[in-house]
Amino acid sequence: MPPSEPVATSAAVPLRQPLHLISCASVLLVLSACGEDHGASFRDELGLAADEDGLRAPPSRIHAPPELESLATGQLGPDGEPLRAACVTCHSIPGLAPELELRAEDVGPPHEGIDFQHGPNGCAHCHDPEDRLSLRLADGRSIPMTDAIELCAQCHGPQYRDFRRGSHGGMRGSWDAERGVRERNHCVDCHDAHRPAYPHFTPMPPPADRFAPAGHE
Amino acid sequence: MTQSTTSRRRVLKAAGATLGAAAFARAVSPVIDFASEISAGEFFQKHYKELSPEEMAVVLRRLEDETQERYGAEVTIRDIRPRENTQFGYALNLSICIGCRRCAEACHVENNHDRATHQSYIRVLELRQGSIDMEHGDATYEHAVPRAGHFYMPVQCQQCDNPPCVHVCPVEATWKEDDGIVVVDYNWCIGCRYCEAACPYHARRFNWHAPEIPAEEINPDQAYLSNRVRPQGVMEKCTFCLHRTREGRMPACLEACPTGARVFGNLLDPSSEIRWVLANKRVFVLKEELGTRPRFFYFFDE
Numbered sequence: 444m445p446p447s448e449p450v451a452t453s454a455a456v457p458l459r460q461p462l463h464l465i466s467c468a469s470v471l472l473v474l475s476a477c478g479e480d481h482g483a484s485f486r487d488e489l490g491l492a493a494d495e496d497g498l499r500a501p502p503s504r505i506h507a508p509p510e511l512e513s514l515a516t517g518q519l520g521p522d523g524e525p526l527r528a529a530c531v532t533c534h535s536i537p538g539l540a541p542e543l544e545l546r547a548e549d550v551g552p553p554h555e556g557i558d559f560q561h562g563p564n565g566c567a568h569c570h571d572p573e574d575r576l577s578l579r580l581a582d583g584r585s586i587p588m589t590d591a592i593e594l595c596a597q598c599h600g601p602q603y604r605d606f607r608r609g610s611h612g613g614m615r616g617s618w619d620a621e622r623g624v625r626e627r628n629h630c631v632d633c634h635d636a637h638r639p640a641y642p643h644f645t646p647m648p649p650p651a652d653r654f655a656p657a658g659h660e
Numbered sequence: 661m662t663q664s665t666t667s668r669r670r671v672l673k674a675a676g677a678t679l680g681a682a683a684f685a686r687a688v689s690p691v692i693d694f695a696s697e698i699s700a701g702e703f704f705q706k707h708y709k710e711l712s713p714e715e716m717a718v719v720l721r722r723l724e725d726e727t728q729e730r731y732g733a734e735v736t737i738r739d740i741r742p743r744e745n746t747q748f749g750y751a752l753n754l755s756i757c758i759g760c761r762r763c764a765e766a767c768h769v770e771n772n773h774d775r776a777t778h779q780s781y782i783r784v785l786e787l788r789q790g791s792i793d794m795e796h797g798d799a800t801y802e803h804a805v806p807r808a809g810h811f812y813m814p815v816q817c818q819q820c821d822n823p824p825c826v827h828v829c830p831v832e833a834t835w836k837e838d839d840g841i842v843v844v845d846y847n848w849c850i851g852c853r854y855c856e857a858a859c860p861y862h863a864r865r866f867n868w869h870a871p872e873i874p875a876e877e878i879n880p881d882q883a884y885l886s887n888r889v890r891p892q893g894v895m896e897k898c899t900f901c902l903h904r905t906r907e908g909r910m911p912a913c914l915e916a917c918p919t920g921a922r923v924f925g926n927l928l929d930p931s932s933e934i935r936w937v938l939a940n941k942r943v944f945v946l947k948e949e950l951g952t953r954p955r956f957f958y959f960f961d962e
Binding site: 500501601605608609610611612613614615616617618619621622623628633641643644645646647648649650651652 | 751753756758759760761762764765776777778779780783784799800801802803804805806905907908909910914915917918919920921922923924925926931932933936937940941961
């Protein structure tokens with residue numbers, strides 16, 4: 444959880460001694476400086492700032508999904524790999540897509556056909572109307588598309604708290620911080636931002652040993 | 661009556677001795693077959709805990725050669741000891757598990773299980789919401805998951821702190837190691853299956869026949885106490901992938917889980933994910949009333 448701006452405590456503390464005031468002010472200064480840091484930390488690691496309980500998340504590396512910076516074209520490139528077009532290729536052209544659509548079904552090519560089912564939200568809930576390369580937080584701040592976790596976190600706090608603590612989103616790599624880092628998924632790696640509900644799976648085959656019991660219903 | 665050198669008594673003695681010898685030979689023939697398939701090295705091998713490092717090295721080379729000979733695969737078998745200040749714990753989020761069985765599949769591949777029976781140390785039970793009674797779980801479902809009104813509970817060895825399987829083993833072929841993992845010395849196990857009967861979680865597997873695995877599918881990164889290819893007639897179970905976890909890596913089932921329902925780590929590390937889950941989530945263990953004190957925990961998000 445991003446640390447909230449600390450409540451000004453100097454008003455509550457008796458100001459009999461100037462030392463109190465100075466130490467409180469310096470603590471506030473340090474804490475407010477930390478609060479600005481969070482925008483850059485998502486892509487690198489979870490452990491930049493300690494949570495309220497004083498624990499730092501173990502060293503982690505969060506995957507940067509290509510969907511946040513480019514669009515699949517459906518074609519193969521000269522190296523045989525799927526060809527993707529960077530968002531900035533089109534969205535650096537002034538005047539292109541000036542108005543943010545109100546509904547997903549009104550979006551034109553190459554983004555037509557967005558399957559949208561994300562609660563009562565509309566496009567402008569997340570996308571910055573001024574800049575297609577940015578997302579907009581609830582307080583109006585604009586963040587780059589690659590920092591999408593911060594946007595997801597402002598509504599899905601419990602899931603984000605669990606994600607920081609390692610009980611949401613899975614991981615690969617090392618459980619031992621001395622011998623390696625955790626490789627974490629980005630929210631978008633598992634959840635399509637426009638239709639985030641987790642899909643149904645076809646399960647792998649069951650065991651074929653002779654003791655496989657039939658369950659009671 | 662003419663005098664004869666053979667009497668009725670001598671004939672009967674000779675016939676009895678011949679039949680007796682034939683019966684004895686028939687009776688001991690299984691032992692002869694058994695002895696002809698076993699090498700001297702394997703026959704005289706000491707218990708894991710009694711092997712010196714040099715003797716262990718000889719054993720590992722012999723096992724690697726046997727695997728090469730029988731399966732045509734070149735493997736490396738190591739003896740990986742527990743690390744200090746490590747006690748493993750594992751937790752599984754029942755609010756998130758969808759029952760896709762990717763964990764069981766990963767275990768099947770990582771631990772060199774028999775292909776025909778699609779064996780795995782993990783059984784995923786589909787349970788109706790409202791009860792966690794394992795005996796009503798269905799492990800054989802084949803429909804799309806998750807199914808409405810049900811939840812999914814993968815069950816594997818719980819690495820109990822008070823393990824019934826260890827208590828009943830008549831030859832001490834299974835024991836609990838210093839980092840909490842309950843292991844089996846496959847070369848010491850006599851295959852009596854008492855441990856399989858004693859385990860309340862159906863975590864133990866018996867090798868009715870030697871695993872059949874194509875050479876190219878064998879995982880060559882093996883350890884003596886975990887995923888080396890087992891012989892016929894011995895017990896085996898989940899080892900928390902000790903050939904991975906004792907080197908700092910995650911277990912195969914955890915990395916395969918697409919929903920991130922599994923949490924693993926060192927219970928002695930206060931900043932670990934497993935400690936946070938145990939302190940902050942609604943956690944329980946299976947069959948708590950039996951007093952087995954598992955190291956495997958289940959939790960819900962709400």
